[in-house]
Structure formats: C-alpha cells, structure tokens
Amino acid sequence: MDPVYTLxxxxxxxxxxxxxxxxxxxxxxxxxRRKHPIARDIVRFELAHPQGQDLPDWSAGAHIRLxxxxxxxxxxxLCGPVEARDHWAIAVKRxxxxxxxxxxxxxxxHEGDELPLHGGDNLFALDPQAPEHxxxxxxxxxxxxxAMAQTLAQTxxxxxxxxxxxxxxxxxxxxxxxxxxxxxxxxxxxxxxxxPSQALDLWPLLETPSAAHVYCCGPQGxxxxxxxxxxxxxxxxxxxxxxGASQQGWAENQAFEVLLRHSGQRITVPGDRSILESLRQAxxxxxxxxxxxxxxxxxxxxLAG
Numbered sequence: 001m002d003p004v005y006t007l008x009x010x011x012x013x014x015x016x017x018x019x020x021x022x023x024x025x026x027x028x029x030x031x032x033r034r035k036h037p038i039a040r041d042i043v044r045f046e047l048a049h050p051q052g053q054d055l056p057d058w059s060a061g062a063h064i065r066l067x068x069x070x071x072x073x074x075x076x077x078l079c080g081p082v083e084a085r086d087h088w089a090i091a092v093k094r095x096x097x098x099x100x101x102x103x104x105x106x107x108x109x110h111e112g113d114e115l116p117l118h119g120g121d122n123l124f125a126l127d128p129q130a131p132e133h134x135x136x137x138x139x140x141x142x143x144x145x146x147a148m149a150q151t152l153a154q155t156x157x158x159x160x161x162x163x164x165x166x167x168x169x170x171x172x173x174x175x176x177x178x179x180x181x182x183x184x185x186x187x188x189x190x191x192x193x194x195x196p197s198q199a200l201d202l203w204p205l206l207e208t209p210s211a212a213h214v215y216c217c218g219p220q221g222x223x224x225x226x227x228x229x230x231x232x233x234x235x236x237x238x239x240x241x242x243x244g245a246s247q248q249g250w251a252e253n254q255a256f257e258v259l260l261r262h263s264g265q266r267i268t269v270p271g272d273r274s275i276l277e278s279l280r281q282a283x284x285x286x287x288x289x290x291x292x293x294x295x296x297x298x299x300x301x302x303l304a305g
Contacts, residue, residue: 020058022120027056029114030066033087040171041094042140043106044079046087050114054085060147061215061241064088064120069108072101073118073288077144077217077241079174082151091173093140124241126151130213133160134205136226138218142166142173144241145217153183159212164189165200165222202229209233217241260284261303 030047038044049055060082063075076090095102109115126133126148133152137145142164152160166172168191178187192198206214206229214237216226223240230238258267258275269278276298279286288298 020056020062020120020122022056022064022117026119027117030064030088030117032109032111032113032115035109035111038091039173039175042091042171042173043094044089044091044173045105045109046089047115048087055088057085058082058088058120059122060126060151061124061144062120062122062147063124063144063241064090065118066105067116067118068101068104070100070104072099072104074101074105077124078120078147079143080147080150082147091140091143093173124215124217124239126215127213127239130211130237131159132210132212133158134212134214135160135162136165136202136214136216136218136222137163138165138216138222139167139171140173141216141218141222141241143217145215146174146178148215149183149186153181153186160186162187163200163202163205165218166191167194202226206230206233209237211237213237213239215239215241 027049029050031050032045033048034044034046036044058078060080061077063077065073065075067073076092079089079091092102092105094106124144133148135145135148145162149160149162152158162178164172164178164187166189169175172189172191175189178184178189181187188200190200192200202225206226209232214226214230214233216223216238217240227238227240255271256269258269258278259265260267265282265284267275267278267282267284269275273281276286276288286298286300
C-alpha cells in the first residue's frame with residue numbers, strides 16, 4: 001500500500017519585495033520579437049506585447065512565468081535593460097538533465113510566436129537600504145544578477161561587485177557585455193573547467209560578516225556553499241533565487257498518496273511526478289512560482305505521514 005501524507009489547506013505566504021507583481025489577467029500572452037543564441041546552449045528571447053503596447057515596469061530580480069509548447073509552466077528571470085518598455089528579455093539554458101521545459105522553449109518556439117503568460121513577481125529584489133551589494137552568480141543564474149548589476153551601475157554611489165562562476169567562456173551568458181561594460185571593474189569572472197577543485201573560493205568574501213547584502217543564484221551546489229559559508233551572517237542579509245534545483249534521485253522516487261484535509265480528496269502521486277503536478281492534473285489550484293522546490297510559493301503544511 002502506498003504511503004499517505006496529509007496536507008493542510010493553507011498556503012505559506014511569500015512576501016513580494018518589489019512593486020512588480022503582474023496578475024495573469026493583466027497580460028495573457030507575449031510575442032517573441034527576437035530569439036538568438038548568446039552562449040553555448042543559452043538562447044536570449046526578446047518578448048513584446050502582442051499589440052505593440054508598452055509593457056509594465058519591472059525591477060531587477062523580477063521573473064515571469066511562461067508556458068512552453070510542451071505545457072510546462074516555468075519561471076524565467078528578466079535580464080534587462082530595466083528601463084526598456086517595448087520588450088522584456090529572458091535567457092534560457094538548455095538543461096540536458098532537465099524535465100523538458102528549456103528544450104521545448106528553445107527548439108519549438110520561433111520569432112513571431114506567442115507564449116502564454118501566467119503572471120510575474122519579484123521575490124529577489126535589491127534591498128534599497130543596503131550600503132553594499134555582493135552578487136554571486138553561477139551559470140544561467142547570472143540572469144537576475146546581470147539586471148541587478150545594470151541597475152546598481154546606474155545608481156549614484158552604489159557599491160557592488162558581481163562574481164560570475166561558469167565552466168568556460170563559451171558557456172558564459174552576457175560575456176561580451178560584462179567585459180565591455182563601463183562598470184567592468186565591478187565584475188569578476190571565474191571559469192573552473194568543470195572541476196570542483198578549481199571553483200572560486202568564496203570564503204575570503206564571506207568569512208567576516210558586514211553590512212553588505214549577498215544575492216546568489218545558480219546551481220544548487222553553489223547556493224548550498226554560499227548558505228553554509230554565510231550561516232554566521234544576519235539572515236536578512238542573504239538572498240537566494242533558484243531556477244535549477246538538483247534533479248538527482250528522481251528515478252528512484254516511489255508512488256504515494258496525499259490526502260487533502262480541507263476537501264478530503266485523495267491524490268495519487270506517481271514516482272515520476274511532483275505533488276504540485278499531480279494536484280494540478282486533478283484540478284486542484286495551487287499557487288506556484290519556481291517549480292524547483294526552493295522559492296516556497298507552493299509550500300504547505302504536512303499534518304501527518
């Protein structure tokens with residue numbers, strides 16, 4: 001018999017840290033104005049209003065939720081420039097071991113196509129009170145931090161430094177822009193050739209807590225390392241965003257059931273599907289954002305099991 005887990009009906013609240021919060025009813029689709037590769041396995045999409053109107057204002061750290069041709073709903077960070085109103089831009093990396101969302105978007109979407117939009121939020125905003133900002137990016141996690149660096153570079157007297165970690169130059173998004181930017185002295189680019197022993201040593205950066213705020217986005221390993229090394233910092237000074245949680249171990253998952261306390265409904269969750277996906281298929285509406293288990297939008301209480 002499959003194990004049964006009982007969930008509460010109340011969703012955890014997530015505080016929006018920026019005015020940017022786009023309701024799905026405000027804008028239902030975006031048109032792909034331009035699509036072009038910017039690095040190995042990374043494609044940049046420019047997205048415009050279907051009727052050519054101005055898009056809503058947004059701030060660095062914001063993301064939007066799009067449906068891919070295969071039906072996946074995925075969150076993508078906007079990567080600037082923040083002052084542009086005629087389009088938004090996202091950068092998508094083909095994930096070889098992903099669940100098909102990135103491959104679907106890259107392979108099946110063309111210029112002129114329209115993509116369903118499911119709203120947007122900013123849960124990773126810059127703290128306007130911080131005297132200094134330390135930005136740590138890994139791989140495609142650079143996208144929100146690139147927008148942050150652009151914003152800070154235009155802010156008088158802003159103190160910041162962007163650390164970019166990647167395998168090699170060919171796989172680094174926005175490499176030319178970073179190397180040619182007027183604020184390139186605020187950027188450190190580190191390549192490890194895929195060798196963990198050659199990873200950027202962040203301990204000298206995080207050893208001594210300061211008034212600075214730290215923002216990190218990238219592979220789960222990088223975020224775990226930053227979390228471990230910043231455990232002695234004030235909690236509200238450390239900020240994380242994730243669109244690439246580890247997929248390791250999914251093939252060994254076993255089927256189980258969840259019991260929804262409020263409705264009494266039992267939902268079977270197959271070994272190759274998440275609780276969120278199973279609830280949606282059963283017609284249960286659940287708020288979500290990153291769909292990688294890190295942002296907390298779909299978090300709910302476990303009552304038993």
